[in-house]
Amino acid sequence: MIQTEKFYKFLDNSTSPFYVVKNTSEILDRAGFKCLSFEEPWNLQKAGSYYIKLYDTALFAFRLGKSLSEDMILRIAAAHTDFPSFRIKPNPEMREKGYIRLNTESYGGMVLSSWFDRPLSVSGKVSLRSQHLFKPKEVLVDIKKPLMVIPNLAIHLNRKVNYGVEINKQKDVLPIMGTADEDIHNYFKNHLARHLDVSADDILDYDLFIYNLDKACTVGASDEFICAPRLDDLSSVYALIQGIISQVNDNDIHMICLFDNEEIGNRTKQGSASLFITMLLEKIFQTLGKSRMELYEAVHRSLILSVDVAQAYHPNYGTKFDPTNTAELNKGIAFKIDTAQRYAYDTGAIAILQQLCEEYKIPYQKFVNRSDATAGGTMGPVISTQLPARTVDIGVPLLAMHSAVETMGAKDLDSLIRLMEAFFTAER
Numbered sequence: 001m002i003q004t005e006k007f008y009k010f011l012d013n014s015t016s017p018f019y020v021v022k023n024t025s026e027i028l029d030r031a032g033f034k035c036l037s038f039e040e041p042w043n044l045q046k047a048g049s050y051y052i053k054l055y056d057t058a059l060f061a062f063r064l065g066k067s068l069s070e071d072m073i074l075r076i077a078a079a080h081t082d083f084p085s086f087r088i089k090p091n092p093e094m095r096e097k098g099y100i101r102l103n104t105e106s107y108g109g110m111v112l113s114s115w116f117d118r119p120l121s122v123s124g125k126v127s128l129r130s131q132h133l134f135k136p137k138e139v140l141v142d143i144k145k146p147l148m149v150i151p152n153l154a155i156h157l158n159r160k161v162n163y164g165v166e167i168n169k170q171k172d173v174l175p176i177m178g179t180a181d182e183d184i185h186n187y188f189k190n191h192l193a194r195h196l197d198v199s200a201d202d203i204l205d206y207d208l209f210i211y212n213l214d215k216a217c218t219v220g221a222s223d224e225f226i227c228a229p230r231l232d233d234l235s236s237v238y239a240l241i242q243g244i245i246s247q248v249n250d251n252d253i254h255m256i257c258l259f260d261n262e263e264i265g266n267r268t269k270q271g272s273a274s275l276f277i278t279m280l281l282e283k284i285f286q287t288l289g290k291s292r293m294e295l296y297e298a299v300h301r302s303l304i305l306s307v308d309v310a311q312a313y314h315p316n317y318g319t320k321f322d323p324t325n326t327a328e329l330n331k332g333i334a335f336k337i338d339t340a341q342r343y344a345y346d347t348g349a350i351a352i353l354q355q356l357c358e359e360y361k362i363p364y365q366k367f368v369n370r371s372d373a374t375a376g377g378t379m380g381p382v383i384s385t386q387l388p389a390r391t392v393d394i395g396v397p398l399l400a401m402h403s404a405v406e407t408m409g410a411k412d413l414d415s416l417i418r419l420m421e422a423f424f425t426a427e428r
């Protein structure tokens with residue numbers, strides 16, 4: 001299967017952070033990575049490949065070099081598994097005349113208008129009653145079938161619709177899931193129970209997201225673009241996986257960190273503000289017979305890439321962008337620069353990347369926001385305070401960021417995969 005088809009399959013099947021992690025672990029299994037549990041002692045081998053899941057929505061994969069030289073560095077690349085969407089509240093049923101609507105809240109900064117009039121389904125995790133009080137059963141679910149829709153209001157009832165309309169999250173975007181005249185108590189839970197083949201009484205709680213069923217596709221007169229849901233940040237997740245499963249350098253430790261909860265500020269046990277990354281590195285070093293001080297020394301020599309999408313120049317809204325530093329589709333990887341360090345920045349680290357790109361003939365461009373605009377936050381500054389290594393924020397340029405369907409350059413996917421491969425293999 002060619003790379004684009006594999007990428008599309010990954011996107012189409014990764015409908016919630018739970019499935020991003022599930023699909024990633026399947027790719028890593030096939031590539032010979034060994035799944036570890038943090039709760040058990042490890043026996044790590046040089047030249048070994050390993051991964052560990054964190055609460056089913058974050059994942060860390062690492063490969064040890066064959067020799068692990070005295071002056072080894074950590075080559076770390078991070079991306080995020082989450083994306084803006086609606087999350088279903090507990091007791092979600094709301095009746096309005098004969099319609100059944102679900103009560104939802106929005107997760108992350110959504111372009112709400114993009115969610116109207118699309119078939120929607122549900123993906124996430126359900127927690128079930130078990131015999132063990134401290135160990136309820138947890139199952140993943142992706143209903144896949146079109147299950148609900150958020151209909152627009154007809155233009156005849158809102159003549160101002162094309163002049164900008166306020167959309168209220170509690171009132172205007174609740175999806176309709178059916179019609180019924182009977183009692184709707186537990187309507188959603190019962191549907192879920194039937195799908196999972198369990199008793200509705202056994203469903204204790206759930207972490208379920210609504211997703212749109214649009215499939216990834218190639219667009220443009222010469223196939224220049226990729227249009228798909230969730231390109232922020234699954235395009236980076238996919239490229240990081242391709243990087244870590246290719247060749248790696250003999251002397252170093254290579255790691256990809258796929259964090260959850262970037263879209264809501266990173267401050268969770270599985271987000272990039274978590275202490276887990278330090279705990280994980282300490283455990284790796286201790287298992288290899290190395291001291292904490294050796295870890296700190298290695299961190300000091302290391303490089304972290306925080307890989308997340310960048311705002312691509314939009315031809316219909318040119319005045320929104322910096323006069324001299326814009327990122328365009330198909331012109332290469334954007335190095336994101338912000339003097340307030342909302343993107344992590346270090347001139348030496350940027351210079352390393354430029355040398356790497358030039359050596360491997362990978363196009364890149366420097367992106368800066370307008371001086372009168374504020375950059376959106378990402379993982380780089382957060383990771384670099386947890387792990388004070390040189391860190392830079394980079395990513396593919398993206399149009400319609402946080403819309404239900406986003407657009408990237410087809411060539412940029414190839415550039416990012418090649419950059420990740422170069423990052424993990426290049427001689428220092």
Ligand SMILES: [Zn+2]
Binds near residue numbers: 232233
């Ligand atoms: Zn992002």
